[in-house]
Amino acid sequence: xxxADLIWHNGEFVPWEDAKVHVLSHALHYGTGxxxxxxxxxxxxxxxxxxxxxxxERLAKSAELYYLGLPYSKEEIAEATRxxxxxxxLGSCYIRPLAFRGYGDLGLYATDAPIDLIIAAFxxxxxxxxxxxxxxxxxxxxxxRRIGPGGLIPHAKASGQYLNSIxxxxxxxxxxxxxxxxxxERGFVCEGSGENIFLVRDGQIVTPPHVASxxxxxxxxxxIQIARDLGYTVVERDVxxxxxxxxxxxxxxxxxxxxxxxxxxxxxxxxxxGEITRHVQAKFVDALNGRxxxxxxxxxxxxxxxxxxxxxxxxx
Ligand code: PPE
Numbered sequence: 027x028x029x030a031d032l033i034w035h036n037g038e039f040v041p042w043e044d045a046k047v048h049v050l051s052h053a054l055h056y057g058t059g060x061x062x063x064x065x066x067x068x069x070x071x072x073x074x075x076x077x078x079x080x081x082x083e084r085l086a087k088s089a090e091l092y093y094l095g096l097p098y099s100k101e102e103i104a105e106a107t108r109x110x111x112x113x114x115x116l117g118s119c120y121i122r123p124l125a126f127r128g129y130g131d132l133g134l135y136a137t138d139a140p141i142d143l144i145i146a147a148f149x150x151x152x153x154x155x156x157x158x159x160x161x162x163x164x165x166x167x168x169x170x171r172r173i174g175p176g177g178l179i180p181h182a183k184a185s186g187q188y189l190n191s192i193x194x195x196x197x198x199x200x201x202x203x204x205x206x207x208x209x210x211e212r213g214f215v216c217e218g219s220g221e222n223i224f225l226v227r228d229g230q231i232v233t234p235p236h237v238a239s240x241x242x243x244x245x246x247x248x249x250i251q252i253a254r255d256l257g258y259t260v261v262e263r264d265v266x267x268x269x270x271x272x273x274x275x276x277x278x279x280x281x282x283x284x285x286x287x288x289x290x291x292x293x294x295x296x297x298x299x300g301e302i303t304r305h306v307q308a309k310f311v312d313a314l315n316g317r318x319x320x321x322x323x324x325x326x327x328x329x330x331x332x333x334x335x336x337x338x339x340x341x342x
Contacts, residue, residue, distance in 0.1 A: 059185035238265075
């Protein structure tokens with residue numbers, strides 16, 4: 027992976043190679059951590075974090091769901107992140123905050139082990155490849171079902187839960203595909219190993235609902251809004267597996283992946299990215315990069331241009 031100079035670790039900016047934990051840290055043994063994947067984009071007004079507050083809100087909710095009290099406030103986390111990007115001199119980058127039960131106690135009710143928080147920011151290119159973003163990827167329905175609400179909490183973005191995604195991703199990659207699509211416990215379409223899924227059926231955009239064990243993706247929400255603003259009908263409903271094969275278009279959304287078309291699924295051709303996918307993708311990419319006026323409120327500018335502008339207005 028590409029490195030940056032500093033990592034924020036429990037309130038301090040430490041050199042990348044010094045950001046270490048003890049081998050008996052609780053999270054290393056049991057997966058007791060919650061995290062976020064956030065992206066920052068180099069815009070005309072400097073680096074800006076996409077839907078920063080929404081990501082930190084989800085981090086706090088994931089922590090709450092697993093009884094991990096965040097040791098810092100949401101505003102402290104947001105400011106630490108902006109400062110980290112400034113100190114690392116980064117433009118476009120991926121941001122990874124992780125709150126985890128650290129060193130101090132083992133066992134399953136280890137409330138004596140502290141909750142640690144780290145924030146890393148580093149360059150990370152197209153998750154499913156630039157070719158994939160342009161021409162679409164080949165996906166395969168996984169033999170692994172997405173974790174269900176009977177045993178874990180699909181709404182939480184928790185470290186241990188990713189063993190499920192890793193099984194699916196490993197299986198599909200080893201079989202020569204670029205991504206895995208998981209069905210939920212009931213056998214309905216759920217999501218990719220690290221992305222939400224959308225289909226186009228009879229000109230309507232369809233995406234699985236919350237009860238299908240999805241992660242409540244922030245890019246899913248953004249894309250639903252963008253598509254509706256563009257005049258498309260977006261329906262949240264259960265999707266049968268065969269509908270994937272019958273779809274006119276399919277695409278995936280996620281922070282790391284952004285918006286990636288699917289051109290083939292289980293060896294059924296879907297084809298080159300369709301018109302609706304392209305239309306939504308273009309607007310979405312504009313929104314991410316600060317080129318869509320109507321979605322500027324989704325960006326948290328690292329250098330706070332509004333404050334700079336206001337200060338210069340006051341001084342003149
Ligand atoms: N589902 C899963 C399982 C998931 O991990 C992600 C994000 C999404 C849906 C989309 O959520 P959102 O980013 O809020 O739109 N996956 C993150 C982790 C990827 C990784 O390999 O690590 C990400 O995209 O950052």
